[in-house]
Amino acid sequence: MKILFIGSRLYDDIDWYVKSKNIESVLTESNEEAINLDLPDQVFIVPRGMDGPKQVALMQNVDAIVPLIGIDPPLIDVAHMKEEVEKEYDIPVVAAGVRAVELTSNKIRTKEFYQEIGVVTPDYQILNSPDELSLDFPVVLKQGEGQGGKDIKIAEDMDDVKDYFEEFNQALCEEFIEGSEISIEVLGFNGEYVALPPIYKGETTLEGTHPLNKVKTGPCIVEGLDNNLVQHTAYKVAKNLDSDGIFEMDFMYSAKNDQLYAIEVNTRPNGTRYLTTATCGINSLCELVNMAIGEFSLPSIADRLEYHYSTEIPIGNYEGPAPKQPVKSFEANDFVVHGPEGYQRITARANSKNELENLIEKLV
Structure with missing residues (x-):
């Protein structure tokens, strides 16, 4: 092969x-x-x-x-x-095919897609000037394209909106959801889809803290939220995109409204893949290889699912004990170090919360 x-x-x-x-x-x-x-x-x-x-x-x-x-x-x-x-x-x-990429690479088209398939997303409007704003503050201002938090601003008043329009001529403006940030991977191939366990990425902040600077955990444990709902919604989105590969989706859960909101979806490998692998034992990049060689199947994934407590911590430069070879595999390790020097993160897993806390103390 x-x-x-x-x-x-x-x-x-x-x-x-x-x-x-x-x-x-x-x-x-x-x-x-x-x-x-x-x-x-x-x-x-x-x-x-x-x-x-x-x-x-x-x-x-x-x-x-x-x-x-x-x-x-x-x-x-x-x-x-x-x-x-x-x-x-x-x-x-x-x-992913052309249709899926076109729907997901532009945040405005993604919003429209969510509405078409009946998936709840935060209220939004397209602003061509600050004067058009009708949503209550705070609001989130975005550009149609971009990733990793690029060109996103949380506006708390009209001055913030006007400042944003000094750089941009248009903005996707959506209501700010106070609550829990959640990420989930869905794997799809030849019309079959499987949603992996959701990952908890922390609470929303008005400061707009970048995800790379947050401690994340798996599986997602948020009071009032049913992870089956997250998986079902993510599956529905992927099924309607009708394409192959990895789908990474971001959600917000508002405990105040008891509502899960779909934020965005990406058709590419994502930043929480290490944490997903640590949590459930399924490596999405390895599954791309399995798709290529004809070994991807839902029963196979079900048979290989594991259940661990895991966390991902930004550490800058890792100086702890060296992982075993292969260093990027959880098959040989209970932790993986990843990211460029100065911005490294460590993802670790264990069979209980106490074991995980003890492991982290040894590593950091």
């Missing part, structure tokens, strides 16, 4: 799994200085875009293509490449 992987930044997360499956790995990357280029069997440096990877896939006669892209801008090009390669060359590409 030979698989083409597109993008090297995330490849070290699955290199151990690819080798364990005796898969011949081919990788394309546009940056010759990128990390992890020493790991695959073959590496091809290609121009930006999807024409280079497509040509390498045909030249190498690969059996499948797995994009490992964790940012939004290239996703639409990947989607168009997927449709062409699958139709003309019968090579499966484990990624």
Whole structure:
């Protein structure tokens, strides 16, 4: 079996799994200085875009293509490449299709999509000037495109809105939901979908604290919230997107309103994947490989589900004991260190809350 992987930044997360499956790995990357280029069997440096990877896939006669892209801008090009390669060359590409990417890459279209399928989302309006605002403060101002908290502002008064419009001509404005932030991964392939356990990412703040700076835990335990509701809603969203790969969804739960709100959905690997793996034993990136080699199935995932308490803590630079090889695998470790130097995080798991607290004391 030979698989083409597109993008090297995330490849070290699955290199151990690819080798364990005796898969011949081919990788394309546009940056010759990128990390992890020493790991695959073959590496091809290609121009930006999807024409280079497509040509390498045909030249190498690969059996499948797995994009490992964790940012939004290239996703639409990947989607168009997927449709062409699958139709003309019968090579499966484990990624979202054009419709799914178009619906999820623009926050305004995502809002409209939620309303079409009957999923509750915070009230919103499109502002072309501050004077059009009709929602009560505080409100959240966003741009249609962007990720990782980019171009998001929590406005507490009209001066904040006017300040935002000094930089932007338009804004997606939605009501600020006071409550719990939740993330969940859904895996989908060939019309089958499975929602993994939800992850708790902390409480909303008027300061707009970035998720990377918060302590997160799994599974999600929020008083009054039924995790089955989160999983059912996430499944409904993925089913209606009708595409392949990883769907990462963000929700808010308001205890005051006893309401779950859908915020956004991404069709790419996400920042909570380590915590999901630690919590339930299912690694979403490894499942992309399973999709490519024909080993993805809902019964298989059900048989492999585990139940752990887990947490993810930002630590800057990790100086604790070294994890076992492979260092990115929870199959050999009860903790994984990830992220660039200066911004590292540690994700750890245990069979009880007390065991987890003791483990964290040893590590940090």
